[in-house]
Amino acid sequence: MSNITPDYDAIVIGAGFSGVRSLWELDRLGLTARCFDAGSDVGGTWWWNRYPGCRTDGEAWVYALKFLPELLEEWDFTERYPTQEEIQWYLSRIVDRYDLRKNIQFDSEVKSAHYSDCDNLWTITTMNGGVATSRYFLPATGITSIPKEPSFPGLKSFKGEVYQASTWPEHEVDFQNKRIGVIGTGSTGIQVITKLAPIAEKLTVFQRTPNYVLPAQNYPLDKQKMQDVKKNFAATWEIAKVNLAGHAVKHSGRTVTSVGDPKEIQRVFETGWSRGCYDFQLGTFDDSFMHPDANAATADFIRGKIRSIVRDPDTAELLCPTYPFGARRPPCADGYYETFNRMNVQLVDISKKEIDVYENGIKTASGVEYELDMIILAMGFDSGTGAMNKIDIRGSKNQSLRESWMQRLETFAGVLVHGYPNMFIVCGPHLPAGNQPVSLEAFASWIGKTIEHMESNGLAKIDVSKESMNAWTTHVEEVWAGSFLAKHAHEQGSWFVGTNIPGKPSRIMFYFGGIVNLEPWLIKELETQWSSMSFTPLEGAKNA
Numbered sequence: 146m147s148n149i150t151p152d153y154d155a156i157v158i159g160a161g162f163s164g165v166r167s168l169w170e171l172d173r174l175g176l177t178a179r180c181f182d183a184g185s186d187v188g189g190t191w192w193w194n195r196y197p198g199c200r201t202d203g204e205a206w207v208y209a210l211k212f213l214p215e216l217l218e219e220w221d222f223t224e225r226y227p228t229q230e231e232i233q234w235y236l237s238r239i240v241d242r243y244d245l246r247k248n249i250q251f252d253s254e255v256k257s258a259h260y261s262d263c264d265n266l267w268t269i270t271t272m273n274g275g276v277a278t279s280r281y282f283l284p285a286t287g288i289t290s291i292p293k294e295p296s297f298p299g300l301k302s303f304k305g306e307v308y309q310a311s312t313w314p315e316h317e318v319d320f321q322n323k324r325i326g327v328i329g330t331g332s333t334g335i336q337v338i339t340k341l342a343p344i345a346e347k348l349t350v351f352q353r354t355p356n357y358v359l360p361a362q363n364y365p366l367d368k369q370k371m372q373d374v375k376k377n378f379a380a381t382w383e384i385a386k387v388n389l390a391g392h393a394v395k396h397s398g399r400t401v402t403s404v405g406d407p408k409e410i411q412r413v414f415e416t417g418w419s420r421g422c423y424d425f426q427l428g429t430f431d432d433s434f435m436h437p438d439a440n441a442a443t444a445d446f447i448r449g450k451i452r453s454i455v456r457d458p459d460t461a462e463l464l465c466p467t468y469p470f471g472a473r474r475p476p477c478a479d480g481y482y483e484t485f486n487r488m489n490v491q492l493v494d495i496s497k498k499e500i501d502v503y504e505n506g507i508k509t510a511s512g513v514e515y516e517l518d519m520i521i522l523a524m525g526f527d528s529g530t531g532a533m534n535k536i537d538i539r540g541s542k543n544q545s546l547r548e549s550w551m552q553r554l555e556t557f558a559g560v561l562v563h564g565y566p567n568m569f570i571v572c573g574p575h576l577p578a579g580n581q582p583v584s585l586e587a588f589a590s591w592i593g594k595t596i597e598h599m600e601s602n603g604l605a606k607i608d609v610s611k612e613s614m615n616a617w618t619t620h621v622e623e624v625w626a627g628s629f630l631a632k633h634a635h636e637q638g639s640w641f642v643g644t645n646i647p648g649k650p651s652r653i654m655f656y657f658g659g660i661v662n663l664e665p666w667l668i669k670e671l672e673t674q675w676s677s678m679s680f681t682p683l684e685g686a687k688n689a
Protein backbone atom coordinates (compact mmCIF):
# COMPACT_ATOMS: atom_id res chain seq x y z
CA MET A 146 0.00 0.00 0.00
CA SER A 147 1.29 3.42 -0.85
CA ASN A 148 1.48 6.39 1.48
CA ILE A 149 -0.75 8.77 -0.47
CA THR A 150 -2.61 11.09 1.88
CA PRO A 151 -6.32 11.02 1.09
CA ASP A 152 -8.39 14.20 0.94
CA TYR A 153 -10.68 12.93 3.69
CA ASP A 154 -10.85 10.03 6.10
CA ALA A 155 -14.35 9.23 4.89
CA ILE A 156 -16.67 10.11 2.05
CA VAL A 157 -20.41 9.78 2.52
CA ILE A 158 -22.92 9.86 -0.32
CA GLY A 159 -26.31 11.27 0.58
CA ALA A 160 -27.43 13.83 3.15
CA GLY A 161 -30.68 12.19 4.20
CA PHE A 162 -31.33 10.48 7.53
CA SER A 163 -28.58 7.88 7.09
CA GLY A 164 -26.00 10.33 5.70
CA VAL A 165 -26.58 12.84 8.49
CA ARG A 166 -26.43 10.10 11.11
CA SER A 167 -23.15 8.83 9.57
CA LEU A 168 -21.60 12.30 9.51
CA TRP A 169 -22.31 12.63 13.21
CA GLU A 170 -20.70 9.24 13.87
CA LEU A 171 -17.57 10.16 11.90
CA ASP A 172 -17.38 13.49 13.71
CA ARG A 173 -17.61 11.64 17.04
CA LEU A 174 -14.54 9.64 16.00
CA GLY A 175 -12.63 12.80 15.10
CA LEU A 176 -12.39 11.82 11.44
CA THR A 177 -12.54 14.21 8.51
CA ALA A 178 -15.51 13.63 6.25
CA ARG A 179 -17.04 14.92 3.04
CA CYS A 180 -20.63 14.24 2.08
CA PHE A 181 -21.83 14.65 -1.49
CA ASP A 182 -25.49 15.12 -2.26
CA ALA A 183 -27.25 15.81 -5.54
CA GLY A 184 -29.85 17.98 -3.77
CA SER A 185 -29.43 21.59 -2.76
CA ASP A 186 -30.05 21.06 0.95
CA VAL A 187 -30.17 18.24 3.48
CA GLY A 188 -33.02 15.74 3.52
CA GLY A 189 -32.19 13.18 0.83
CA THR A 190 -35.54 11.82 -0.24
CA TRP A 191 -37.15 14.50 1.95
CA TRP A 192 -35.44 17.16 -0.12
CA TRP A 193 -36.61 15.85 -3.48
CA ASN A 194 -40.13 14.76 -2.59
CA ARG A 195 -41.70 18.17 -2.04
CA TYR A 196 -44.91 17.24 -3.83
CA PRO A 197 -48.23 18.42 -2.40
CA GLY A 198 -49.38 16.26 0.50
CA CYS A 199 -45.98 14.62 1.09
CA ARG A 200 -45.55 13.23 4.59
CA THR A 201 -44.22 10.07 6.17
CA ASP A 202 -46.56 7.26 7.01
CA GLY A 203 -44.24 6.27 9.86
CA GLU A 204 -45.23 7.78 13.17
CA ALA A 205 -43.41 10.81 14.54
CA TRP A 206 -42.15 8.98 17.64
CA VAL A 207 -40.11 6.53 15.60
CA TYR A 208 -39.32 8.81 12.68
CA ALA A 209 -36.38 10.47 14.32
CA LEU A 210 -32.71 10.06 15.09
CA LYS A 211 -32.22 8.51 18.48
CA PHE A 212 -28.61 9.07 19.27
CA LEU A 213 -28.38 12.02 21.67
CA PRO A 214 -30.53 13.11 24.61
CA GLU A 215 -30.20 16.84 23.87
CA LEU A 216 -31.54 16.20 20.41
CA LEU A 217 -34.65 14.73 21.95
CA GLU A 218 -35.20 17.84 24.05
CA GLU A 219 -35.05 20.12 21.03
CA TRP A 220 -37.16 17.95 18.80
CA ASP A 221 -40.74 18.91 17.97
CA PHE A 222 -43.02 17.36 15.40
CA THR A 223 -46.57 18.70 15.23
CA GLU A 224 -48.46 15.78 13.73
CA ARG A 225 -48.62 12.02 14.19
CA TYR A 226 -47.26 11.70 10.63
CA PRO A 227 -44.78 14.54 10.06
CA THR A 228 -44.90 16.44 6.79
CA GLN A 229 -42.02 16.70 4.34
CA GLU A 230 -41.38 20.29 5.50
CA GLU A 231 -41.08 19.23 9.13
CA ILE A 232 -38.76 16.32 8.41
CA GLN A 233 -36.54 18.40 6.19
CA TRP A 234 -36.47 21.12 8.84
CA TYR A 235 -35.60 18.51 11.50
CA LEU A 236 -32.61 17.19 9.52
CA SER A 237 -31.45 20.75 8.75
CA ARG A 238 -31.65 21.54 12.44
CA ILE A 239 -29.42 18.55 13.27
CA VAL A 240 -26.69 19.39 10.78
CA ASP A 241 -26.60 22.96 12.11
CA ARG A 242 -26.79 21.87 15.76
CA TYR A 243 -23.70 19.65 15.34
CA ASP A 244 -21.91 21.85 12.81
CA LEU A 245 -22.01 19.17 10.13
CA ARG A 246 -23.20 21.38 7.26
CA LYS A 247 -19.63 22.44 6.50
CA ASN A 248 -18.88 18.82 5.54
CA ILE A 249 -21.65 18.60 2.96
CA GLN A 250 -21.24 19.51 -0.68
CA PHE A 251 -24.67 20.04 -2.26
CA ASP A 252 -25.65 19.98 -5.95
CA SER A 253 -23.02 17.31 -6.44
CA GLU A 254 -24.29 14.05 -7.84
CA VAL A 255 -21.72 11.28 -7.55
CA LYS A 256 -20.79 9.62 -10.82
CA SER A 257 -18.28 6.98 -9.75
CA ALA A 258 -16.54 5.50 -6.73
CA HIS A 259 -13.45 3.42 -7.45
CA TYR A 260 -11.31 1.53 -4.96
CA SER A 261 -7.61 1.25 -5.61
CA ASP A 262 -5.88 -1.90 -4.39
CA CYS A 263 -2.43 -0.37 -4.40
CA ASP A 264 -3.40 2.78 -2.45
CA ASN A 265 -6.26 1.30 -0.38
CA LEU A 266 -8.19 4.46 -1.21
CA TRP A 267 -11.56 5.27 -2.67
CA THR A 268 -11.71 7.92 -5.41
CA ILE A 269 -15.06 9.61 -5.85
CA THR A 270 -15.95 11.67 -8.92
CA THR A 271 -18.98 13.89 -9.26
CA MET A 272 -21.03 14.77 -12.33
CA ASN A 273 -19.75 18.36 -12.13
CA GLY A 274 -16.13 17.26 -12.39
CA GLY A 275 -15.13 17.07 -8.72
CA VAL A 276 -12.67 14.41 -7.54
CA ALA A 277 -11.96 13.43 -3.93
CA THR A 278 -10.23 10.53 -2.19
CA SER A 279 -10.85 8.84 1.15
CA ARG A 280 -10.00 5.78 3.20
CA TYR A 281 -13.61 4.91 4.05
CA PHE A 282 -16.57 5.07 1.69
CA LEU A 283 -20.12 5.22 3.08
CA PRO A 284 -22.97 5.07 0.55
CA ALA A 285 -26.03 6.44 2.36
CA THR A 286 -27.97 6.62 -0.86
CA GLY A 287 -31.37 5.38 0.34
CA ILE A 288 -33.76 2.78 -0.98
CA THR A 289 -36.26 4.90 -2.90
CA SER A 290 -34.23 7.73 -4.37
CA ILE A 291 -34.10 6.97 -8.09
CA PRO A 292 -37.44 7.75 -9.74
CA LYS A 293 -38.89 5.41 -12.32
CA GLU A 294 -38.71 7.47 -15.49
CA PRO A 295 -41.82 7.72 -17.66
CA SER A 296 -41.58 6.07 -21.05
CA PHE A 297 -44.64 7.64 -22.70
CA PRO A 298 -43.57 8.44 -26.28
CA GLY A 299 -45.95 11.43 -26.47
CA LEU A 300 -44.89 13.09 -23.21
CA LYS A 301 -42.80 15.78 -24.92
CA SER A 302 -45.73 16.84 -27.08
CA PHE A 303 -47.94 17.75 -24.09
CA LYS A 304 -48.72 21.47 -24.06
CA GLY A 305 -49.55 21.68 -20.34
CA GLU A 306 -47.42 21.35 -17.21
CA VAL A 307 -45.73 18.06 -16.22
CA TYR A 308 -44.36 17.34 -12.75
CA GLN A 309 -42.68 14.27 -11.35
CA ALA A 310 -43.65 13.93 -7.68
CA SER A 311 -40.20 12.77 -6.60
CA THR A 312 -38.33 15.65 -8.27
CA TRP A 313 -40.83 18.35 -7.41
CA PRO A 314 -39.68 21.90 -8.32
CA GLU A 315 -38.85 24.48 -5.66
CA HIS A 316 -41.16 27.11 -7.15
CA GLU A 317 -44.85 27.44 -6.27
CA VAL A 318 -47.22 25.48 -8.48
CA ASP A 319 -50.74 26.77 -8.99
CA PHE A 320 -53.40 24.05 -9.02
CA GLN A 321 -56.46 26.31 -9.01
CA ASN A 322 -58.84 25.91 -11.95
CA LYS A 323 -56.66 23.19 -13.45
CA ARG A 324 -57.64 19.86 -14.92
CA ILE A 325 -55.03 17.59 -13.34
CA GLY A 326 -54.17 14.00 -14.24
CA VAL A 327 -52.27 11.79 -11.78
CA ILE A 328 -50.52 8.63 -13.00
CA GLY A 329 -49.74 6.23 -10.15
CA THR A 330 -51.68 5.18 -7.07
CA GLY A 331 -48.92 4.03 -4.71
CA SER A 332 -48.05 5.85 -1.46
CA THR A 333 -47.00 8.95 -3.40
CA GLY A 334 -49.98 9.07 -5.75
CA ILE A 335 -52.57 8.70 -3.01
CA GLN A 336 -51.04 11.59 -1.04
CA VAL A 337 -51.08 13.82 -4.12
CA ILE A 338 -54.65 12.77 -4.96
CA THR A 339 -56.11 13.42 -1.50
CA LYS A 340 -54.35 16.78 -1.27
CA LEU A 341 -55.27 18.09 -4.71
CA ALA A 342 -58.83 16.80 -5.08
CA PRO A 343 -60.36 19.74 -3.16
CA ILE A 344 -58.22 22.27 -5.09
CA ALA A 345 -58.27 21.09 -8.70
CA GLU A 346 -61.07 21.95 -11.07
CA LYS A 347 -61.02 18.32 -12.15
CA LEU A 348 -58.78 15.46 -11.02
CA THR A 349 -58.41 12.37 -13.16
CA VAL A 350 -56.70 9.40 -11.53
CA PHE A 351 -55.12 6.84 -13.86
CA GLN A 352 -54.97 3.58 -11.93
CA ARG A 353 -53.19 0.52 -13.23
CA THR A 354 -53.31 -1.59 -10.06
CA PRO A 355 -55.45 -0.80 -7.00
CA ASN A 356 -53.80 -0.78 -3.58
CA TYR A 357 -55.10 -1.61 -0.12
CA VAL A 358 -55.09 1.96 1.20
CA LEU A 359 -55.40 2.17 4.99
CA PRO A 360 -56.61 5.22 6.89
CA ALA A 361 -53.71 7.05 8.54
CA GLN A 362 -55.87 8.51 11.33
CA ASN A 363 -53.51 11.44 11.58
CA TYR A 364 -53.86 13.95 14.43
CA PRO A 365 -51.98 16.98 15.75
CA LEU A 366 -49.32 16.58 18.42
CA ASP A 367 -49.71 19.46 20.82
CA LYS A 368 -47.01 20.41 23.33
CA GLN A 369 -48.40 18.03 25.96
CA LYS A 370 -48.55 15.08 23.53
CA MET A 371 -45.02 15.80 22.35
CA GLN A 372 -43.85 15.89 25.98
CA ASP A 373 -45.39 12.44 26.44
CA VAL A 374 -43.67 11.23 23.29
CA LYS A 375 -40.33 12.43 24.66
CA LYS A 376 -40.95 10.95 28.09
CA ASN A 377 -41.77 7.55 26.58
CA PHE A 378 -39.22 7.75 23.80
CA ALA A 379 -36.79 5.06 25.03
CA ALA A 380 -39.57 2.57 25.75
CA THR A 381 -41.31 3.32 22.43
CA TRP A 382 -38.05 2.77 20.59
CA GLU A 383 -37.62 -0.64 22.28
CA ILE A 384 -41.07 -1.68 21.02
CA ALA A 385 -40.13 -0.56 17.49
CA LYS A 386 -36.86 -2.49 17.64
CA VAL A 387 -38.62 -5.80 18.19
CA ASN A 388 -41.43 -5.10 15.74
CA LEU A 389 -40.57 -6.84 12.45
CA ALA A 390 -41.33 -3.67 10.48
CA GLY A 391 -39.65 -1.26 12.90
CA HIS A 392 -42.86 0.45 14.00
CA ALA A 393 -43.87 1.04 17.61
CA VAL A 394 -46.70 -1.46 17.54
CA LYS A 395 -46.77 -4.50 19.80
CA HIS A 396 -47.56 -7.77 18.09
CA SER A 397 -50.95 -8.70 19.47
CA GLY A 398 -50.36 -12.37 20.15
CA ARG A 399 -53.72 -12.96 18.42
CA THR A 400 -54.31 -14.78 15.18
CA VAL A 401 -57.35 -14.83 12.91
CA THR A 402 -57.11 -18.60 12.77
CA SER A 403 -57.11 -19.03 16.56
CA VAL A 404 -59.81 -16.42 17.29
CA GLY A 405 -62.17 -18.01 14.79
CA ASP A 406 -65.34 -16.11 15.80
CA PRO A 407 -66.22 -13.84 12.84
CA LYS A 408 -67.81 -11.18 15.09
CA GLU A 409 -64.72 -10.94 17.25
CA ILE A 410 -62.48 -10.83 14.16
CA GLN A 411 -64.59 -7.98 12.78
CA ARG A 412 -64.42 -6.12 16.10
CA VAL A 413 -60.61 -6.35 16.17
CA PHE A 414 -60.32 -5.16 12.57
CA GLU A 415 -62.68 -2.22 13.29
CA THR A 416 -60.54 -1.19 16.26
CA GLY A 417 -57.37 -1.40 14.14
CA TRP A 418 -59.03 0.60 11.36
CA SER A 419 -60.03 3.35 13.80
CA ARG A 420 -56.43 3.54 15.09
CA GLY A 421 -55.00 3.64 11.57
CA CYS A 422 -52.15 2.45 9.40
CA TYR A 423 -49.67 0.29 11.32
CA ASP A 424 -52.09 -0.37 14.18
CA PHE A 425 -54.26 -2.04 11.57
CA GLN A 426 -51.44 -3.80 9.70
CA LEU A 427 -49.37 -4.98 12.64
CA GLY A 428 -51.52 -4.69 15.73
CA THR A 429 -54.68 -6.59 14.83
CA PHE A 430 -53.68 -10.17 14.01
CA ASP A 431 -50.19 -11.64 13.86
CA ASP A 432 -51.02 -13.95 10.96
CA SER A 433 -52.38 -11.38 8.47
CA PHE A 434 -49.20 -11.55 6.39
CA MET A 435 -48.45 -15.19 7.24
CA HIS A 436 -51.51 -17.32 6.72
CA PRO A 437 -53.62 -17.37 3.54
CA ASP A 438 -56.94 -17.55 5.47
CA ALA A 439 -55.99 -14.69 7.80
CA ASN A 440 -54.78 -12.70 4.83
CA ALA A 441 -58.05 -13.31 2.98
CA ALA A 442 -60.04 -12.14 6.03
CA THR A 443 -57.96 -8.95 6.19
CA ALA A 444 -58.38 -8.31 2.47
CA ASP A 445 -62.15 -8.94 2.70
CA PHE A 446 -62.47 -6.47 5.56
CA ILE A 447 -60.70 -3.73 3.58
CA ARG A 448 -62.73 -4.42 0.43
CA GLY A 449 -65.85 -4.15 2.60
CA LYS A 450 -64.68 -0.73 3.78
CA ILE A 451 -64.02 0.41 0.21
CA ARG A 452 -67.52 -0.68 -0.87
CA SER A 453 -69.11 1.06 2.11
CA ILE A 454 -67.23 4.34 1.53
CA VAL A 455 -67.30 4.73 -2.26
CA ARG A 456 -70.84 5.48 -3.42
CA ASP A 457 -70.49 4.51 -7.09
CA PRO A 458 -70.38 0.67 -7.13
CA ASP A 459 -68.34 0.48 -10.35
CA THR A 460 -65.71 2.84 -8.99
CA ALA A 461 -65.66 0.92 -5.70
CA GLU A 462 -65.01 -2.36 -7.55
CA LEU A 463 -62.17 -0.80 -9.52
CA LEU A 464 -60.60 0.34 -6.25
CA CYS A 465 -60.80 -3.16 -4.70
CA PRO A 466 -57.56 -5.13 -5.03
CA THR A 467 -57.88 -8.83 -5.73
CA TYR A 468 -54.34 -9.91 -4.85
CA PRO A 469 -53.36 -10.78 -1.25
CA PHE A 470 -52.97 -7.99 1.29
CA GLY A 471 -49.26 -7.10 1.68
CA ALA A 472 -48.06 -8.48 -1.66
CA ARG A 473 -47.43 -4.78 -2.36
CA ARG A 474 -46.78 -2.19 0.32
CA PRO A 475 -50.16 -0.96 1.64
CA PRO A 476 -50.17 2.86 1.55
CA CYS A 477 -51.77 4.97 4.29
CA ALA A 478 -53.72 8.20 3.86
CA ASP A 479 -56.79 9.80 5.32
CA GLY A 480 -59.79 10.32 3.07
CA TYR A 481 -58.44 8.48 0.03
CA TYR A 482 -61.53 6.45 -0.81
CA GLU A 483 -63.83 9.36 0.14
CA THR A 484 -62.07 11.39 -2.58
CA PHE A 485 -63.80 9.29 -5.22
CA ASN A 486 -67.21 10.53 -4.03
CA ARG A 487 -66.31 14.04 -5.18
CA MET A 488 -67.96 15.26 -8.35
CA ASN A 489 -64.65 16.61 -9.69
CA VAL A 490 -62.73 13.31 -9.32
CA GLN A 491 -62.72 10.55 -11.90
CA LEU A 492 -61.04 7.16 -11.71
CA VAL A 493 -59.78 5.73 -14.99
CA ASP A 494 -58.93 2.05 -15.03
CA ILE A 495 -55.84 1.51 -17.16
CA SER A 496 -55.16 -2.06 -16.06
CA LYS A 497 -55.97 -3.40 -19.49
CA LYS A 498 -55.45 -0.28 -21.57
CA GLU A 499 -52.03 1.19 -22.23
CA ILE A 500 -51.94 4.96 -22.01
CA ASP A 501 -49.87 7.59 -23.74
CA VAL A 502 -49.59 11.33 -23.40
CA TYR A 503 -50.63 13.49 -26.35
CA GLU A 504 -50.57 17.26 -26.86
CA ASN A 505 -53.79 17.94 -24.90
CA GLY A 506 -53.65 15.29 -22.20
CA ILE A 507 -53.67 11.51 -21.80
CA LYS A 508 -55.25 9.02 -24.15
CA THR A 509 -55.80 5.31 -23.89
CA ALA A 510 -54.76 2.78 -26.53
CA SER A 511 -58.45 2.39 -27.42
CA GLY A 512 -58.57 6.10 -28.31
CA VAL A 513 -60.35 7.69 -25.31
CA GLU A 514 -58.89 11.15 -24.69
CA TYR A 515 -58.72 12.99 -21.35
CA GLU A 516 -57.95 16.69 -21.76
CA LEU A 517 -55.66 18.02 -19.05
CA ASP A 518 -53.78 21.16 -18.02
CA MET A 519 -51.32 19.34 -15.78
CA ILE A 520 -49.92 15.82 -15.45
CA ILE A 521 -48.36 14.57 -12.22
CA LEU A 522 -46.23 11.43 -12.45
CA ALA A 523 -46.10 9.31 -9.28
CA MET A 524 -44.75 6.16 -10.87
CA GLY A 525 -42.44 4.87 -8.16
CA PHE A 526 -38.74 4.18 -7.82
CA ASP A 527 -35.93 1.92 -8.90
CA SER A 528 -35.81 0.75 -5.29
CA GLY A 529 -33.20 -1.02 -3.19
CA THR A 530 -30.26 -1.24 -5.57
CA GLY A 531 -31.24 1.65 -7.88
CA ALA A 532 -29.26 4.45 -6.24
CA MET A 533 -26.03 2.48 -5.81
CA ASN A 534 -26.29 0.97 -9.27
CA LYS A 535 -26.58 4.43 -10.79
CA ILE A 536 -23.06 5.12 -9.55
CA ASP A 537 -20.18 3.25 -11.19
CA ILE A 538 -18.89 1.56 -8.03
CA ARG A 539 -15.76 -0.54 -8.51
CA GLY A 540 -14.07 -2.51 -5.79
CA SER A 541 -10.93 -4.60 -5.58
CA LYS A 542 -9.51 -5.68 -8.98
CA ASN A 543 -11.81 -3.13 -10.65
CA GLN A 544 -14.89 -5.34 -10.25
CA SER A 545 -18.17 -3.57 -10.86
CA LEU A 546 -20.79 -3.72 -8.10
CA ARG A 547 -23.58 -3.18 -10.61
CA GLU A 548 -22.41 -6.21 -12.59
CA SER A 549 -21.90 -8.35 -9.48
CA TRP A 550 -25.40 -7.51 -8.28
CA MET A 551 -26.85 -8.41 -11.67
CA GLN A 552 -25.66 -11.98 -10.97
CA ARG A 553 -26.85 -12.07 -7.37
CA LEU A 554 -27.73 -9.31 -4.92
CA GLU A 555 -25.27 -10.05 -2.11
CA THR A 556 -24.33 -8.18 1.07
CA PHE A 557 -23.33 -9.00 4.60
CA ALA A 558 -26.15 -7.74 6.86
CA GLY A 559 -26.85 -4.99 4.34
CA VAL A 560 -23.60 -3.22 5.35
CA LEU A 561 -20.61 -4.86 3.66
CA VAL A 562 -19.89 -6.51 0.33
CA HIS A 563 -16.97 -8.90 -0.19
CA GLY A 564 -14.39 -7.40 -2.56
CA TYR A 565 -15.33 -3.80 -1.70
CA PRO A 566 -12.93 -3.04 1.16
CA ASN A 567 -13.75 -0.17 3.53
CA MET A 568 -17.15 0.37 1.89
CA PHE A 569 -19.87 0.57 4.56
CA ILE A 570 -23.41 0.79 3.19
CA VAL A 571 -25.58 2.79 5.60
CA CYS A 572 -28.85 2.66 3.72
CA GLY A 573 -29.15 0.34 0.75
CA PRO A 574 -30.45 -3.08 -0.27
CA HIS A 575 -30.97 -5.87 2.28
CA LEU A 576 -31.83 -3.53 5.09
CA PRO A 577 -35.00 -4.43 6.95
CA ALA A 578 -38.24 -3.56 5.17
CA GLY A 579 -40.17 -1.02 7.21
CA ASN A 580 -39.37 2.04 9.25
CA GLN A 581 -35.83 3.07 8.29
CA PRO A 582 -34.70 5.38 11.13
CA VAL A 583 -34.86 2.49 13.62
CA SER A 584 -32.69 0.26 11.43
CA LEU A 585 -30.18 2.87 10.46
CA GLU A 586 -29.43 3.67 14.07
CA ALA A 587 -28.16 0.09 14.44
CA PHE A 588 -26.23 0.28 11.16
CA ALA A 589 -24.56 3.63 11.82
CA SER A 590 -23.52 2.80 15.35
CA TRP A 591 -22.07 -0.57 14.25
CA ILE A 592 -20.15 1.11 11.42
CA GLY A 593 -18.86 3.67 13.94
CA LYS A 594 -17.67 0.96 16.32
CA THR A 595 -15.98 -0.95 13.51
CA ILE A 596 -14.15 2.11 12.18
CA GLU A 597 -13.18 3.02 15.75
CA HIS A 598 -11.68 -0.47 16.17
CA MET A 599 -9.72 -0.04 12.96
CA GLU A 600 -8.48 3.41 13.90
CA SER A 601 -7.33 2.43 17.36
CA ASN A 602 -5.64 -0.77 16.22
CA GLY A 603 -3.82 0.49 13.16
CA LEU A 604 -5.98 -1.47 10.74
CA ALA A 605 -6.11 0.00 7.28
CA LYS A 606 -8.49 -2.27 5.48
CA ILE A 607 -11.54 -4.41 6.24
CA ASP A 608 -13.21 -6.95 3.98
CA VAL A 609 -15.97 -9.40 4.78
CA SER A 610 -15.49 -13.04 3.86
CA LYS A 611 -17.33 -14.46 0.86
CA GLU A 612 -18.74 -17.23 3.07
CA SER A 613 -20.28 -14.82 5.58
CA MET A 614 -21.76 -12.71 2.80
CA ASN A 615 -23.23 -15.83 1.25
CA ALA A 616 -24.64 -16.98 4.62
CA TRP A 617 -26.44 -13.66 5.18
CA THR A 618 -27.70 -13.43 1.60
CA THR A 619 -29.05 -16.96 1.76
CA HIS A 620 -30.80 -16.08 5.01
CA VAL A 621 -32.46 -13.01 3.39
CA GLU A 622 -33.61 -15.13 0.46
CA GLU A 623 -34.89 -17.94 2.68
CA VAL A 624 -36.87 -15.64 4.98
CA TRP A 625 -38.51 -14.15 1.91
CA ALA A 626 -39.14 -17.45 0.16
CA GLY A 627 -40.77 -18.77 3.35
CA SER A 628 -43.44 -16.08 3.17
CA PHE A 629 -46.61 -17.02 1.28
CA LEU A 630 -46.65 -13.44 -0.05
CA ALA A 631 -43.38 -13.90 -1.96
CA LYS A 632 -44.93 -15.50 -5.04
CA HIS A 633 -47.65 -12.83 -5.21
CA ALA A 634 -45.18 -9.96 -4.82
CA HIS A 635 -43.09 -11.25 -7.74
CA GLU A 636 -46.25 -11.47 -9.86
CA GLN A 637 -47.62 -8.10 -8.76
CA GLY A 638 -44.80 -5.85 -9.92
CA SER A 639 -43.89 -4.88 -6.37
CA TRP A 640 -40.93 -2.59 -5.77
CA PHE A 641 -39.96 -4.95 -2.92
CA VAL A 642 -38.63 -7.28 -5.60
CA GLY A 643 -37.75 -4.83 -8.38
CA THR A 644 -40.42 -6.08 -10.79
CA ASN A 645 -41.86 -2.56 -11.11
CA ILE A 646 -38.85 -1.68 -13.28
CA PRO A 647 -38.82 -3.24 -16.76
CA GLY A 648 -35.77 -5.45 -17.25
CA LYS A 649 -34.72 -5.45 -13.58
CA PRO A 650 -34.05 -8.95 -12.22
CA SER A 651 -36.81 -10.12 -9.90
CA ARG A 652 -35.34 -10.80 -6.46
CA ILE A 653 -35.89 -9.69 -2.93
CA MET A 654 -34.37 -6.26 -2.19
CA PHE A 655 -35.07 -6.10 1.54
CA TYR A 656 -34.82 -8.23 4.66
CA PHE A 657 -38.17 -9.31 6.06
CA GLY A 658 -36.84 -10.43 9.45
CA GLY A 659 -36.67 -6.96 11.00
CA ILE A 660 -33.79 -5.23 12.74
CA VAL A 661 -34.47 -7.51 15.70
CA ASN A 662 -33.12 -10.46 13.70
CA LEU A 663 -30.53 -8.52 11.71
CA GLU A 664 -28.77 -6.80 14.58
CA PRO A 665 -27.55 -10.06 16.19
CA TRP A 666 -25.49 -10.68 13.03
CA LEU A 667 -23.75 -7.35 13.62
CA ILE A 668 -23.42 -7.76 17.39
CA LYS A 669 -21.85 -11.20 16.89
CA GLU A 670 -19.09 -9.52 14.90
CA LEU A 671 -18.37 -7.14 17.78
CA GLU A 672 -18.36 -10.01 20.28
CA THR A 673 -16.08 -12.22 18.18
CA GLN A 674 -13.63 -9.50 17.20
CA TRP A 675 -15.13 -9.33 13.73
CA SER A 676 -14.64 -13.03 12.99
CA SER A 677 -16.31 -12.78 9.57
CA MET A 678 -13.93 -10.02 8.48
CA SER A 679 -10.32 -9.86 7.48
CA PHE A 680 -8.27 -6.81 8.40
CA THR A 681 -5.05 -5.59 6.85
CA PRO A 682 -2.78 -3.61 9.19
CA LEU A 683 -1.25 -0.27 8.32
CA GLU A 684 2.32 -0.70 7.18
CA GLY A 685 4.50 -0.28 10.24
CA ALA A 686 1.52 0.07 12.56
CA LYS A 687 2.21 -0.91 16.11
CA ASN A 688 -0.19 -3.87 16.02
CA ALA A 689 0.82 -5.06 12.55
Ligand code: NA7
Binds near residue numbers: 293526
Ligand atom coordinates in the same frame (compact mmCIF):
# COMPACT_ATOMS: atom_id res chain seq x y z
P1 NA7 B 1 -45.12 2.79 -6.04
O1 NA7 B 1 -45.73 2.27 -4.81
O2 NA7 B 1 -44.18 1.92 -6.79
O3 NA7 B 1 -46.33 3.23 -7.01
C1 NA7 B 1 -46.09 3.59 -8.34
C2 NA7 B 1 -47.42 3.73 -9.05
O4 NA7 B 1 -47.19 4.14 -10.39
C3 NA7 B 1 -48.20 2.43 -9.12
O5 NA7 B 1 -49.55 2.71 -8.97
C4 NA7 B 1 -47.88 1.95 -10.54
O6 NA7 B 1 -48.81 1.09 -11.11
C5 NA7 B 1 -47.87 3.25 -11.29
N1 NA7 B 1 -47.15 3.14 -12.54
C6 NA7 B 1 -45.83 2.86 -12.72
N2 NA7 B 1 -45.54 2.83 -14.04
C7 NA7 B 1 -46.70 3.08 -14.70
C8 NA7 B 1 -47.05 3.18 -16.06
N3 NA7 B 1 -46.14 3.02 -17.03
N4 NA7 B 1 -48.33 3.45 -16.39
C9 NA7 B 1 -49.26 3.63 -15.42
N5 NA7 B 1 -49.00 3.55 -14.10
C10 NA7 B 1 -47.72 3.27 -13.75
O7 NA7 B 1 -44.35 4.14 -5.78
P2 NA7 B 1 -44.63 5.31 -4.74
O8 NA7 B 1 -43.73 6.42 -5.05
O9 NA7 B 1 -46.07 5.60 -4.68
O10 NA7 B 1 -44.24 4.68 -3.36
C11 NA7 B 1 -42.99 4.03 -3.22
C12 NA7 B 1 -42.48 4.09 -1.81
O11 NA7 B 1 -41.64 5.23 -1.71
C13 NA7 B 1 -43.47 4.27 -0.74
O12 NA7 B 1 -44.04 3.10 -0.31
C14 NA7 B 1 -42.69 4.95 0.34
O13 NA7 B 1 -42.02 4.01 1.11
C15 NA7 B 1 -41.69 5.76 -0.40
P3 NA7 B 1 -48.60 -0.52 -10.95
O14 NA7 B 1 -48.80 -0.74 -9.49
O15 NA7 B 1 -47.17 -0.78 -11.36
O16 NA7 B 1 -49.56 -1.16 -11.81
